[in-house]
Amino acid sequence: MKHTKVKDLLNSTTTLQEVNAKGWVRTFRNNQFIALNDGSTINNIQCVVDFENTPEETLKRITTGAAVSVIGTLVESKGAGQKYEIQVNKLEILGDSDAEKFPMQPKKHSLEFLRENAHLRVRTNAFGAIMRVRSVLSFAVHKYFQEKGFVYVNTPIITGADAEGAGEMFQVTSLPLDNLPKTEEGEIDFKKDFFGKHTNLTVSGQLEGETFAMALGQIYTFGPTFRAENSNTSRHLAEFWMIEPEVAFNDLDDNMDLAEDFIQYVIKYALDNCKDDLAFLEGRLLEEEKSKPQADRSEMALLEKLNFVLENNFKRVSYTEAIDILRDSTPNKKKKFSYLINEWGADLQSEHERYLVEKHFKCPVILYDYPANIKAFYMRLNDNTEPGKETVRAMDILFPGIGEIVGGSEREERYDVLIEKMKALEIDEEELSWYLDTRRFGSATHAGFGLGFERLVLFVTGMTNIRDVIPFPRTPGSAEF
Ligand code: 4AD
Numbered sequence: 001m002k003h004t005k006v007k008d009l010l011n012s013t014t015t016l017q018e019v020n021a022k023g024w025v026r027t028f029r030n031n032q033f034i035a036l037n038d039g040s041t042i043n044n045i046q047c048v049v050d051f052e053n054t055p056e057e058t059l060k061r062i063t064t065g066a067a068v069s070v071i072g073t074l075v076e077s078k079g080a081g082q083k084y085e086i087q088v089n090k091l092e093i094l095g096d097s098d099a100e101k102f103p104m105q106p107k108k109h110s111l112e113f114l115r116e117n118a119h120l121r122v123r124t125n126a127f128g129a130i131m132r133v134r135s136v137l138s139f140a141v142h143k144y145f146q147e148k149g150f151v152y153v154n155t156p157i158i159t160g161a162d163a164e165g166a167g168e169m170f171q172v173t174s175l176p177l178d179n180l181p182k183t184e185e186g187e188i189d190f191k192k193d194f195f196g197k198h199t200n201l202t203v204s205g206q207l208e209g210e211t212f213a214m215a216l217g218q219i220y221t222f223g224p225t226f227r228a229e230n231s232n233t234s235r236h237l238a239e240f241w242m243i244e245p246e247v248a249f250n251d252l253d254d255n256m257d258l259a260e261d262f263i264q265y266v267i268k269y270a271l272d273n274c275k276d277d278l279a280f281l282e283g284r285l286l287e288e289e290k291s292k293p294q295a296d297r298s299e300m301a302l303l304e305k306l307n308f309v310l311e312n313n314f315k316r317v318s319y320t321e322a323i324d325i326l327r328d329s330t331p332n333k334k335k336k337f338s339y340l341i342n343e344w345g346a347d348l349q350s351e352h353e354r355y356l357v358e359k360h361f362k363c364p365v366i367l368y369d370y371p372a373n374i375k376a377f378y379m380r381l382n383d384n385t386e387p388g389k390e391t392v393r394a395m396d397i398l399f400p401g402i403g404e405i406v407g408g409s410e411r412e413e414r415y416d417v418l419i420e421k422m423k424a425l426e427i428d429e430e431e432l433s434w435y436l437d438t439r440r441f442g443s444a445t446h447a448g449f450g451l452g453f454e455r456l457v458l459f460v461t462g463m464t465n466i467r468d469v470i471p472f473p474r475t476p477g478s479a480e481f
């Protein structure tokens with residue numbers, strides 16, 4: 001007999017003579033009521049066991065975590081909270097779960113404990129919900145771009161380029177680390193390495209993406225990226241997923257419009273398609289926040305916050321305006337910021353970004369036109385900027401509770417200006433010769449951005465630590481599983 005998903009059974013429009021459900025026992029009460037979950041929904045189906053006619057031996061094996069198959073009748077439930085339940089006629093234990101040893105007991109576990117058990121935490125309500133929402137959001141990403149005619153590009157994961165010029169790369173080699181071949185100058189001889197050159201894991205697919213945008217018009221990437229930055233924060237991962245659209249003939253304003261529309265679309269898609277999971281996560285957040293002082297609690301509940309982002313335009317503010325606001329802000333005057341903002345040109349830290357979003361504007365903010373020297377080499381230099389105060393057509397989108405969720409720019413399409421910039425930053429022209437071809441042959445205005453997928457999932461699920469929205473997090477000092 002074919003089994004039916006719990007979600008479909010719960011959504012049934014009629015009672016049914018004979019159904020089969022398979023799943024894992026969440027709880028077993030009064031020797032009679034199994035709460036069964038199969039991952040298809042946050043909701044369990046109640047299975048009522050005829051304990052008088054079930055051997056004691058079998059009843060003992062219905063423990064939290066055990067895999068079971070039940071065959072029975074789908075009947076209207078007398079209990080509160082569910083429309084249907086299964087009156088069990090036949091129960092089979094598929095896989096035992098030692099109640100003494102199974103770590104996911106039906107009680108509240110700390111998030112730290114759950115992280116150590118990332119292979120089992122997905123069996124809890126919260127992580128089941130988070131991972132389903134994550135899946136729906138990634139589908140929404142593809143749906144959005146595909147419906148708009150973007151081409152999905154798989155950019156390489158192993159590359160010789162440092163796209164961001166930040167040098168935060170994991171190196172890839174097959175050389176024996178205990179016996180490295182050396183050149184006559186005594187340096188490591190990467191000619192003898194697997195690729196015959198020095199390579200690393202990609203920090204961004206942008207540069208390769210740009211070459212495709214200059215042929216296919218509108219493209220996006222969605223893949224893993226790697227950063228060896230030693231930022232042990234609740235917003236950074238060493239391995240994270242990034243979505244990078246790139247569009248020929250788009251300028252910075254078009255880029256902002258695209259980013260805003262895209263983010264609103266995927267959030268709306270999650271709101272429409274993850275109702276039960278988001279309702280659960282909203283409750284979880286309210287519960288968690290009860291233990292915090294009033295001042296640290298969010299002003300809005302999760303669904304209200306998500307709807308707020310849909311209903312309000314993102315505030316577009318230039319870097320220069322933002323610096324003025326920050327310089328005159330109370331935390332700056334009272335020296336509450338760890339990094340005080342004294343002058344134009346300062347790089348913004350997450351404390352500043354969060355002040356702008358959470359305290360000053362109280363809505364998502366797009367900051368644009370940053371000082372050239374705090375941004376990547378490929379960003380387009382603004383015309384008519386004062387010497388010493390050059391700005392680039394960069395944009396960062398800042399979200400409440402998250403800080404930077406998107407980084408992007410209009411690209412420097414002028415060959416001469418780009419080359420000059422690369423020289424100044426000592427970026428290897430030889431290594432990026434293929435990239436420069438986009439500017440040599442048929443160059444045109446184009447723009448794109450990168451959205452950190454986990455930061456989006458953080459926002460939508462109301463979680464606060466990025467380690468809790470990716471199945472198996474990689475962070476400094478930790479690569480379990
Ligand atoms: O601002 P970033 O570094 O921009 C780029 O990589 C560009 N090449 C994007 C482009 O224009 N195509 O990174 C983009 C986004 C950030 O805004 C952030 O959301 C996320 O990627 N991000 C991280 N997410 C998790 N862990 C990290 N260590 C991250 N670093 C960046």
Ligand code: MG
Pocket residue numbers: 396404406407
């Ligand atoms: Mg950035």
